[in-house]
Amino acid sequence: MEAISHAGAVVGILAADGVVLGGEKAVTSPLLEKTSRCEKMYKIDEHICAAVAGITADANILVDQARVYAQRHTYGYGEPVPVEQLVKTICHQKQGYTQFGGLRPFGVSLLYAGWDTRYGFQLYHSDPSGNYAGWQAHAIGNKNQPAQSILKQEYKTDLTTEEAAKLAVKVLSKTLDSTTLSSEKLEFSTMTLVDGKPTMKVLTSAEVDALIGSVDVGPADDDNE
Numbered sequence: 001m002e003a004i005s006h007a008g009a010v011v012g013i014l015a016a017d018g019v020v021l022g023g024e025k026a027v028t029s030p031l032l033e034k035t036s037r038c039e040k041m042y043k044i045d046e047h048i049c050a051a052v053a054g055i056t057a058d059a060n061i062l063v064d065q066a067r068v069y070a071q072r073h074t075y076g077y078g079e080p081v082p083v084e085q086l087v088k089t090i091c092h093q094k095q096g097y098t099q100f101g102g103l104r105p106f107g108v109s110l111l112y113a114g115w116d117t118r119y120g121f122q123l124y125h126s127d128p129s130g131n132y133a134g135w136q137a138h139a140i141g142n143k144n145q146p147a148q149s150i151l152k153q154e155y156k157t158d159l160t161t162e163e164a165a166k167l168a169v170k171v172l173s174k175t176l177d178s179t180t181l182s183s184e185k186l187e188f189s190t191m192t193l194v195d196g197k198p199t200m201k202v203l204t205s206a207e208v209d210a211l212i213g214s215v216d217v218g219p220a221d222d223d224n225e
Helices: 056-077 083-096 144-154 161-173 205-213
Strands: 010-015 018-024 041-045 048-054 108-116 120-126 132-134 137-140 186-194 197-202
Touching: 010 048, 010 108, 010 120, 010 144, 010 161, 018 048, 018 108, 018 120, 018 161, 041 056, 048 056, 048 186, 056 083, 056 108, 083 108, 083 120, 083 132, 108 137, 108 186, 120 137, 137 144, 144 161, 161 186, 161 205, 186 205
Parallel strands: none
Antiparallel strands: 010 018, 010 137, 018 186, 041 048, 048 108, 108 120, 120 132, 186 197
């Protein structure tokens, strides 16, 4: 849990027409080679994606297991795996690592965003113990308490994905130590229906900068420690 509380914040918001995930990138050396790979966002299947806070190596293992399970379900049943079923299966795996000596729990929390024909758009959070719950809006990682407070005050069930993305920017602006927001510090993804099919989209740097520029985040809050 210590690794999660010190990880960059991640926020998920369920909108009327999709799900928005936003995350704070870690501050890295300018000498580090640039890659196109997202730091926080992972695609699990065509209709499910996830954002993580915690130990990245642990997240990679769980995401790989989720991807394999999703493909096996599609191969065996000829249809995409229900979102909650996948979340529950990965949580069973995580819970097993809390039962035996010589093993340590996975040091990562995940926010799952997905869509299926039964429940439509969904947002789930799972922690290292294997517990999970469905949410309309949730924040994990560093300074998640002030983030949760903003979500409680400003979340509405009829938000569009565009409005949810702007709310995510406002929330993450309160978790960053810096007062300057940019695509170098934040990343976003959405799960929406495109031509009737669930589609994950990772916002480009230009789109993230445009999104940030459209939001009035107000003065930095020095009392959110």
